[in-house]
Amino acid sequence: MRIGELSERTDTSRRLLRYYEEQGLIISTRSANGYRNYDENLVDRVLQIRGLLDAGLPTRIIRQILPCLNKPRAIHFPDATPEMLATLTLERDRMTQRIECLIRNRDAVSEYLDTVSGKRREEPSSAATAATH
């Protein structure tokens, strides 16, 4: 498919798709006229990239971890240098920390929302009884 279709299917601007390519996150073949051609599986890939980006990982890191996340994974994994593995390990731990932090705060927000909208009919002392209808 060409860039327009990929853009629509991933809800990602063409600009960004070219940027991701420039950053080595996705690849494309070119047809004779110079147009980019994308494989079907790029759709998932782009979505995944967006997710990681949104989760706070920089393209530099994503570029490193993506190759490990491909379908026929575990077979013929690319030349895994020790540095690479160290980086990955470190990054995995960072992700774990992020996850924990996010969960803690998400739960706190959630709890707050529950409390405030759960209508625990608190005494009129402080009000803020936002009618959740």
Add this chain to the structure above:
Amino acid sequence: MRIGELSERTDTSRRLLRYYEEQGLIISTRSANGYRNYDENLVDRVLQIRGLLDAGLPTRIIRQILPCLNKPRAIHFPDATPEMLATLTLERDRMTQRIECLIRNRDAVSEYLDTVSGKRREEPSSAATAATH
């Protein structure tokens, strides 16, 4: 405590502490000479802020959710406007998505690391037998 100490204890540059204050994420009193004075609990607060920032939330959002995360929470929560609640709900859901995405990818990386370093002498067939040990 003054900014230097807070900076050390949170491993956060003074510049950033002032920035967070400017963004309304933390507050400080000023002593007569103009120096900022921070309360003890700011240490945790700053750490939390850093976590959230690192997790991808912008200061704008953090400013909104922080008030809900304070110790004597649920009591006297600030004027919770309906928009506010909507924002929070939305943001909570976004956090959940982020968490899921992060977990998926963290696990994938983890699995890859296990496989590659666990040395499962995979048969040349298809492998991907990520031994969950």
Add this chain to the structure above:
DNA sequence: CTCCACCTTGACACCGGTGTGAGGCTCGGG
């Protein structure tokens, strides 16, 4: 042939988080 939609590259610009440096004040110790 002309249009129009779609593609190309390249550049400039924004925004948010962060570093850095200048110029100036405060305060405690030699």
Add this chain to the structure above:
DNA sequence: CCCGAGCCTCACACCGGTGTCAAGGTGGAG
């Protein structure tokens, strides 16, 4: 008195992800 450490404000600069626009090629439909 002077010095140095710590604080202040202000401002410019960077980097990464993203928008946007310009100038141009391609190709199908009228």
